[in-house]
Amino acid sequence: MNHSDPLVLGIETSCDETGIGIVRGTVLLSNTIASSMDEHARYGGVVPEIAARAHLDELVPAINAAVAEAGIRLADLDAIAVTCGPGLSGALMVGVGAAKALAVALDKPIYAVNHLVGHVGADLLGSDIDGSDTEPLEYPTIALLVSGGHTSLLLVRDLVSDVELLGETIDDAAGEAFDKVARLLSLPYPGGPQIDRVAAEGNPKAIRFPRGLSQPKDIAAHRYDFSFSGLKTSVARFVEQRQDAGEPVPTADVAASFREAVVDILLIKALAACADYGVPRLLLGGGVIANQRLRQIATERTDAAGIALRIPPLSLCTDNGAMIAALGAQLIMAGHEPSTLEFGADSTLPVDQVQV
Amino acid sequence: MLLAIDTSAGTSVAVVDLTRGVIAERGEADTMRHAEIVGPFIVECLREADIAPAALSGVVGGMGPGPFTGLRVGIASARVFALGAGKPLVPVISHDAIAYGHYRRGHSGPLVVVTDARRREIYWSAYSHADAVGLPVRVSRPGLAKPAELDDPNWLHAGWDRLDAATVSAGELGMVAELTHSHHRSFALNEPLYLRSPDVTLSAGPKRVSR
Numbered sequence: 001m002n003h004s005d006p007l008v009l010g011i012e013t014s015c016d017e018t019g020i021g022i023v024r025g026t027v028l029l030s031n032t033i034a035s036s037m038d039e040h041a042r043y044g045g046v047v048p049e050i051a052a053r054a055h056l057d058e059l060v061p062a063i064n065a066a067v068a069e070a071g072i073r074l075a076d077l078d079a080i081a082v083t084c085g086p087g088l089s090g091a092l093m094v095g096v097g098a099a100k101a102l103a104v105a106l107d108k109p110i111y112a113v114n115h116l117v118g119h120v121g122a123d124l125l126g127s128d129i130d131g132s133d134t135e136p137l138e139y140p141t142i143a144l145l146v147s148g149g150h151t152s153l154l155l156v157r158d159l160v161s162d163v164e165l166l167g168e169t170i171d172d173a174a175g176e177a178f179d180k181v182a183r184l185l186s187l188p189y190p191g192g193p194q195i196d197r198v199a200a201e202g203n204p205k206a207i208r209f210p211r212g213l214s215q216p217k218d219i220a221a222h223r224y225d226f227s228f229s230g231l232k233t234s235v236a237r238f239v240e241q242r243q244d245a246g247e248p249v250p251t252a253d254v255a256a257s258f259r260e261a262v263v264d265i266l267l268i269k270a271l272a273a274c275a276d277y278g279v280p281r282l283l284l285g286g287g288v289i290a291n292q293r294l295r296q297i298a299t300e301r302t303d304a305a306g307i308a309l310r311i312p313p314l315s316l317c318t319d320n321g322a323m324i325a326a327l328g329a330q331l332i333m334a335g336h337e338p339s340t341l342e343f344g345a346d347s348t349l350p351v352d353q354v355q356v
Numbered sequence: 357m358l359l360a361i362d363t364s365a366g367t368s369v370a371v372v373d374l375t376r377g378v379i380a381e382r383g384e385a386d387t388m389r390h391a392e393i394v395g396p397f398i399v400e401c402l403r404e405a406d407i408a409p410a411a412l413s414g415v416v417g418g419m420g421p422g423p424f425t426g427l428r429v430g431i432a433s434a435r436v437f438a439l440g441a442g443k444p445l446v447p448v449i450s451h452d453a454i455a456y457g458h459y460r461r462g463h464s465g466p467l468v469v470v471t472d473a474r475r476r477e478i479y480w481s482a483y484s485h486a487d488a489v490g491l492p493v494r495v496s497r498p499g500l501a502k503p504a505e506l507d508d509p510n511w512l513h514a515g516w517d518r519l520d521a522a523t524v525s526a527g528e529l530g531m532v533a534e535l536t537h538s539h540h541r542s543f544a545l546n547e548p549l550y551l552r553s554p555d556v557t558l559s560a561g562p563k564r565v566s567r
């Protein structure tokens with residue numbers, strides 16, 4: 001096997017994106033994504049069984065497309081990497097079964113990796129999408145990963161061997177909160193882009209919504225944890241009061257104020273982690289990073305604090321197979337042994353387990 | 357030689373050949389460990405049969421019917437193994453393997469194959485007989501039913517021999533594929549037989565939070 005620039009195919013099926021990525025070392029060759037998002041729209045959120053069925057339908061076409069785009073043959077691969085958790089268990093199992101079969105059919109080693117750490121690994125590929133060469137990711141870094149499935153704050157001392165969970169959401173993921181509030185405002189799914197669109201016309205200071213787990217009593221037990229269910233309830237109460245009074249709901253102001261509350265607490269906690277651990281680097285990942293306001297405030301606050309901010313290209317922020325391939329390649333380059341074939345899907349895989 | 361994979365009940369993997377029969381087979385009845393054991397089983401069967409993926413002539417996938425989470429693991433494995441090895445995928449209905457085994461053991465006559473669909477439901481398929489080459493002749497497509505429906509004396513296949521199976525043999529699945537191919541019969545569609553819609557209920561809209 002090529003240990004300096006391994007050619008790795010990554011398979012990601014932890015939620016509603018069937019992601020197949022191919023990398024050579026840190027060079028991105030293909031980032032093929034088939035999403036079942038549209039099929040979930042009428043339900044207002046990801047339906048696990050619909051997602052898993054879509055993965056089974058999309059896997060082979062996505063692998064074929066990725067291989068064609070990368071201009072390689074499957075036989076050229078040095079290894080297969082696959083997300084084995086955390087995520088939706090039935091969805092993960094499709095990718096795990098497929099990855100094992102591919103590895104055996106090709107007689108290649110397999111690396112079973114952690115989805116969340118994959119989000120951090122996505123940064124390694126960032127330079128090749130827009131053609132500009134960014135500096136390599138430096139360690140340690142704080143990573144804030146925000147999507148419809150997770151909201152996690154990590155301290156990454158080393159991508160392949162030392163990742164620590166500082167905090168995570170204790171109820172809804174931030175992306176879920178966006179979806180739920182969008183429904184309260186009669187906006188379609190997925191809620192993030194809709195809230196972003198409507199909020200552009202609103203005043204973020206119009207309504208002071210609560211910042212979850214920010215009170216002194218909460219900080220003691222949940223310094224880096226997040227909570228969005230109280231915020232969602234507070235938005236619902238506000239909307240109901242207006243409706244009960246027969247007054248119009250100021251949708252733009254609600255959206256802007258809600259978004260402000262989410263963005264504010266995400267960055268308060270992320271910057272607190274940077275300060276507490278003396279780490280002048282913050283990496284963002286996950287689909288919610290598409291949010292314009294989050295990017296803007298993150299830029300302002302990290303600039304003010306002298307913290308280097310890294311945001312991978314959006315196509316690598318949402319769930320994808322390229323980040324999984326990139327993490328697999330890093331494991332190989334660091335000399336890690338492949339996974340044995342007995343691993344399963346672990347829907348609650350802890351983030352300090354980079355490889356299973 | 358064919359590699360056959362079925363996870364419609366437990367997990368079963370085999371390597372078979374038309375003339376030599378089942379050359380290697382691994383089975384596990386546990387319905388919770390498909391994703392874990394499918395990989396090792398494939399490796400063990402290929403090793404025992406002493407065949408490289410490139411030397412296979414195809415990969416057989418059991419299309420169910422089966423409870424969806426497990427069923428998908430085997431189909432995903434079969435499809436992607438076929439892709440990786442550059443071999444055709446051969447879809448076979450899992451119940452046909454059960455019926456094939458039944459007739460091969462000397463039984464004859466009409467047969468209803470029944471497997472567990474969970475949630476107090478069952479999957480069933482009806483066969484009239486085994487034909488001259490030993491292939492079971494399915495007369496009803498696989499169905500999903502409440503157990504009581506099959507006990508009803510007015511049911512379409514009431515009074516037929518009934519075979520309740522807890523496992524599906526990939527060896528028998530593979531042999532059905534070998535016979536189907538060598539006698540130019542048509543294969544099943546390359547589609548999982550879930551026979552159930554995904555469980556989703558459209559929400560009636562956000563619930564009130566204030567009293």
Ligand SMILES: [Zn+2]
Binds near residue numbers: 147150
């Ligand atoms: Zn993710």
